[in-house]
Amino acid sequence: MVVPALIQRKRDGGALAADEWRSLIDDYVAGRIPDYQISALLMAVVWRGLSNGELGALTDAMVASGDRLHSNGLGRPVVDKHSTGGVGDKVSLLLAPMVASCGVAVPMMSGRGLGHTGGTLDKLESIPGFRTALSLRETEAQLTRLGCAMIGQTPEIAPADRKLYALRDVTATVESIPLISASIMSKKLAEGLDGLVLDVKTGSGAFLPDRALALELARTMITLGETRGCRTVALLTAMDRPLGRACGNALEVEEALQGLAGEGPEDLMEVTYALGVEMLLLAGVERERAAARRALEATVSSGRALETLGKIIEAQGGDPTVIEDPGILPQAAAVEVFRAPAGGVVTAVDPRTIGAAIIELGGGRQTMSDTIDPGVGFVITVKPGDRVAARQPLASVFARNDAGIALGLDALHRAIVIGGEAESLPLISHRVTATGLEPL
Numbered sequence: 001m002v003v004p005a006l007i008q009r010k011r012d013g014g015a016l017a018a019d020e021w022r023s024l025i026d027d028y029v030a031g032r033i034p035d036y037q038i039s040a041l042l043m044a045v046v047w048r049g050l051s052n053g054e055l056g057a058l059t060d061a062m063v064a065s066g067d068r069l070h071s072n073g074l075g076r077p078v079v080d081k082h083s084t085g086g087v088g089d090k091v092s093l094l095l096a097p098m099v100a101s102c103g104v105a106v107p108m109m110s111g112r113g114l115g116h117t118g119g120t121l122d123k124l125e126s127i128p129g130f131r132t133a134l135s136l137r138e139t140e141a142q143l144t145r146l147g148c149a150m151i152g153q154t155p156e157i158a159p160a161d162r163k164l165y166a167l168r169d170v171t172a173t174v175e176s177i178p179l180i181s182a183s184i185m186s187k188k189l190a191e192g193l194d195g196l197v198l199d200v201k202t203g204s205g206a207f208l209p210d211r212a213l214a215l216e217l218a219r220t221m222i223t224l225g226e227t228r229g230c231r232t233v234a235l236l237t238a239m240d241r242p243l244g245r246a247c248g249n250a251l252e253v254e255e256a257l258q259g260l261a262g263e264g265p266e267d268l269m270e271v272t273y274a275l276g277v278e279m280l281l282l283a284g285v286e287r288e289r290a291a292a293r294r295a296l297e298a299t300v301s302s303g304r305a306l307e308t309l310g311k312i313i314e315a316q317g318g319d320p321t322v323i324e325d326p327g328i329l330p331q332a333a334a335v336e337v338f339r340a341p342a343g344g345v346v347t348a349v350d351p352r353t354i355g356a357a358i359i360e361l362g363g364g365r366q367t368m369s370d371t372i373d374p375g376v377g378f379v380i381t382v383k384p385g386d387r388v389a390a391r392q393p394l395a396s397v398f399a400r401n402d403a404g405i406a407l408g409l410d411a412l413h414r415a416i417v418i419g420g421e422a423e424s425l426p427l428i429s430h431r432v433t434a435t436g437l438e439p440l
């Protein structure tokens with residue numbers, strides 16, 4: 001196989017055969033193709049796209065790059081959820097223990113921060129001691145015992161996505177329907193799921209801001225899932241402002257704990273419950289939406305979901321006392337309040353500016369080898385449409401030092417726009433299934 005010739009064919013708009021995708025992925029995972037050649041190929045895919053046949057072949061090759069989870073002996077339906085990526089999106093941290101507390105097995109396999117968006121693995125690793133690199137056998141044992149494991153791609157499961165994901169993060173090759181679809185669906189298909197719920201983000205902070213493209217992404221992933229035996233449903237949710245209030249790894253864990261204790265921000269809880277309802281219906285443990293919602297709410301009001309999260313944290317080497325004392329999470333050395341420069345109506349809270357600033361503060365990666373500072377980020381207490389008075393506190397910056405505080409305040413000045421007409425997307429706009437599109 002001559003890799004430059006394959007890159008050239010893709011660059012010029014041609015298609016690669018299934019066995020060529022398979023060899024490319026196998027050789028890359030085995031270290032026989034360097035990052036720079038795969039980077040060039042990924043950029044060619046960003047520009048030229050993939051045919052349906054190529055997308056299926058790439059996804060299958062990525063699944064086959066590792067082992068699969070054997071989840072059919074668990075005695076419970078196996079369902080997961082995945083988001084296409086957002087800012088402040090800590091839904092997985094709440095949803096996994098809530099749904100597991102309803103009798104569903106949730107093998108939550110997540111990624112790290114990607115582009116300007118945060119990643120569930122980085123958030124979890126802000127909990128002292130928490131280990132996301134479980135082996136396949138450890139994951140299966142934990143699923144049997146607790147109904148939930150929260151893991152990353154390992155050398156055993158979807159290793160191709162682990163390498164490609166890290167490479168895409170630092171080569172501006174994230175924003176592509178086929179690459180996002182293959183990345184998400186390879187991880188999820190390797191979990192051997194009965195059902196999958198996708199949270200497809202739309203709006204300025206999504207990788208694909210345009211609603212039509214978000215819909216195309218949803219349909220592409222649904223087709224990949226359904227044709228491979230995994231029932232797949234998507235909700236389109238707003239990412240034209242951060243979800244919830246906290247943005248940044250440890251800050252988001254703290255907000256997730258508040259949510260599980262019944263004190264989460266309304267938008268975060270609404271998206272979590274809506275996705276959870278779809279998961280319980282797909283799992284077949286509930287037949288009716290209202291009953292599914294009540295079952296999820298009961299896991300919060302009874303404290304069962306929080307208790308389950310504590311058990312998951314303990315099982316994965318983390319310090320479970322974080323449940324009662326979030327103060328053990330890494331803390332930023334410097335904190336400063338941002339006040340409204342003028343009175344008026346908040347018209348925008350731009351998630352991309354916030355996500356990019358978190359990376360600059362040290363909370364995300366600029367190169368593949370960067371280590372991140374889990375304590376930095378923002379807590380933003382206003383949403384588009386809120387009326388604010390001059391000098392009212394709107395947000396806080398959490399940084400390592402004074403330079404970080406200055407950087408964070410500058411980002412908030414650019415991200416939070418006051419004045420004019422507020423226009424924001426509906427929090428949850430559509431439900432997409434294999435049979436159609438339902439406006440909500």
Ligand code: URA
Nearest residue numbers: 084085111180183184
């Ligand atoms: N989430 C993933 O797992 N992969 C992507 O490419 C984007 C979001």
